[in-house]
Amino acid sequence: xxxxxxxxxxxxxxxxxxxxxxxxxxxxxxxxxxxxxxxxxxxxxxxxxxxxxxxxxxxxxxxxxxxxxxxxxxxxxxxxxxxxxxxxxxxxxxxxxxxxxxxxxxxxxxxxxxxxxxxxxxxxxxxxxxxxxxxxxxxxxxxxxxxxxxxxxxxxxxxxxxxxxxxxxxxxxxxxxxxxxxxxxxxxxxxxxxxxxxxxxxxxxxxxxxxxxxxxxxxxxxxxxxxxxxxxxxxxxxxxxxxxxxxxxxxxxxxxxxxxxxxxxxxxxxxxxxxxxxxxxxxxxxxxxxxx
Ligand code: ATR
Numbered sequence: 001x002x003x004x005x006x007x008x009x010x011x012x013x014x015x016x017x018x019x020x021x022x023x024x025x026x027x028x029x030x031x032x033x034x035x036x037x038x039x040x041x042x043x044x045x046x047x048x049x050x051x052x053x054x055x056x057x058x059x060x061x062x063x064x065x066x067x068x069x070x071x072x073x074x075x076x077x078x079x080x081x082x083x084x085x086x087x088x089x090x091x092x093x094x095x096x097x098x099x100x101x102x103x104x105x106x107x108x109x110x111x112x113x114x115x116x117x118x119x120x121x122x123x124x125x126x127x128x129x130x131x132x133x134x135x136x137x138x139x140x141x142x143x144x145x146x147x148x149x150x151x152x153x154x155x156x157x158x159x160x161x162x163x164x165x166x167x168x169x170x171x172x173x174x175x176x177x178x179x180x181x182x183x184x185x186x187x188x189x190x191x192x193x194x195x196x197x198x199x200x201x202x203x204x205x206x207x208x209x210x211x212x213x214x215x216x217x218x219x220x221x222x223x224x225x226x227x228x229x230x231x232x233x234x235x236x237x238x239x240x241x242x243x244x245x246x247x248x249x250x251x252x253x254x255x256x257x258x259x260x261x262x263x264x265x266x267x268x269x270x271x272x273x274x275x276x277x278x279x280x281x282x283x284x285x286x287x288x289x290x291x292x
Contacts, residue, residue, distance in 0.1 A: 013044070016273040020072075020074055028047075056083065069103050070103045072101050077146060084110060093115050099115055118150045118154030120265025121150065123260070123264040141206045144176045145208065161185050164190055165189050165190075166189075168192045200226075203231065204230065212243055218243040237259040241257065
């Protein structure tokens with residue numbers, strides 16, 4: 001059988017997956033499989049444990065054996081970006097974030113490398129806080145890792161023009177602000193002092209650190225100075241209601257949990273690989289949470 005003929009047959013069964021090292025913690029297989037079943041699509045989404053030394057071989061091979069694309073998770077996001085950027089297939093969002101979480105393959109090649117974390121964050125924020133007004137937002141972002149960078153790009157693209165970054169290691173916050181200096185947004189850096197963070201100037205508080213996650217210390221902020229219309233959101237979703245979100249809800253603030261970001265970031269990949277725009281429903285949230 002000719003290669004092209006064999007591939008055509010293969011592509012009647014659509015294949016995608018997530019590469020990470022390790023990968024067993026990933027919720028992506030559960031959520032994509034839920035959608036595949038919901039929409040009666042013939043295909044599979046599989047977890048692939050790819051050690052760093054096998055990364056480049058994997059990126060060469062999977063497009064050629066019929067995969068439609070991949071999600072990329074820790075620790076590969078930056079290395080995949082570097083590879084895709086060299087090939088000239090990294091899009092503008094991926095280039096501004098310096099990391100890739102979604103790859104799309106066609107005819108045996110990578111044709112697009114993007115990052116959907118930023119749009120996932122924004123869509124989750126909008127669905128949890130429909131009254132949110134980006135142009136009137138003064139955001140305080142806690143943390144300066146890869147997640148913070150994606151979220152800041154998302155905020156800027158949504159129209160936010162004032163962002164302050166606070167990070168335990170101030171130098172990392174400064175490096176991030178420097179990397180984003182050409183963005184159309186005022187980005188300031190302040191000292192991290194958990195007991196005494198000035199919240200009076202902010203109306204959107206975003207935790208991108210790992211504080212509050214199961215097995216980690218809680219984030220103990222005094223939210224008294226946040227204005228009544230402020231929104232508080234956390235990217236931590238294990239537990240779903242972090243101490244930060246509980247404190248925010250207790251003060252009557254809008255509190256948006258982090259699970260929706262995971263669900264919304266998955267949708268563009270699913271649509272590209274499986275040809276159907278999926279819905280983020282309550283049933284999906286429950287299904288993914290049950291894996292906790
Ligand atoms: P990610 O790519 O998911 O953002 P990361 O790059 O490891 O992950 O970033 C984790 C963030 O959580 C960092 O901002 C980190 O602060 P440092 O840059 O000072 O390491 C923050 N973080 C982790 N543990 C923390 C703690 N105990 N207190 C304060 N910040 C913490």
